[in-house]
Amino acid sequence: MSAVLDEIDRRLLRLLREEAGQSAGALGRRVGLSQPATWRRIRRLEEAGVIRGRRLKLDPAALGFGVTVFLGVKIGLRGRVKLEDFERAVTAIPEVQLVEHVLGLYDYRLRVVARDLSDFERVLRRRIMTLPGIGDVEANVLLTEERRPGPL
Structure with a gap:
């Protein structure tokens, strides 16, 4: 499934790449969206396969x-x-x-x-x-x- 990404999606992805554990509320404040709108976008990106999980980075x-x-x-x-x-x-x-x-x-x-x-x-x-x-x-x-x- 191919997703069409707008600039807000790209900003969300950049922020999640930096720190995947950020809350939807904190992300929304940084991109100018409400918490529910941010959560819906993240969910859509997950369903489209753009976000394939969130990983914990350990220091070997x-x-x-x-x-x-x-x-x-x-x-x-x-x-x-x-x-x-x-x-x-x-x-x-x-x-x-x-x-x-x-x-x-x-x-x-x-x-x-x-x-x-x-x-x-x-x-x-x-x-x-x-x-x-x-x-x-x-x-x-x-x-x-x-x-x-x-x-x-």
């Missing part, structure tokens, strides 16, 4: 996960291993936060968190490298991360 380091690694993964046994089998197995690993099927040098890109580098090595050797169809793997350790808002 504060939770004891000091290392984030991006893995490029090639499936090595194409034709003998179904991609669904790899996806099912890799999403069952708790340290794997994100699984992206991509086009390019690698078939998948994974975001993996670990307590430290030796913990990451354990996850890599015991869990990831034993997955069905695993081929070449390239690791990139995250040094810093800066999030920039998208073009809304």
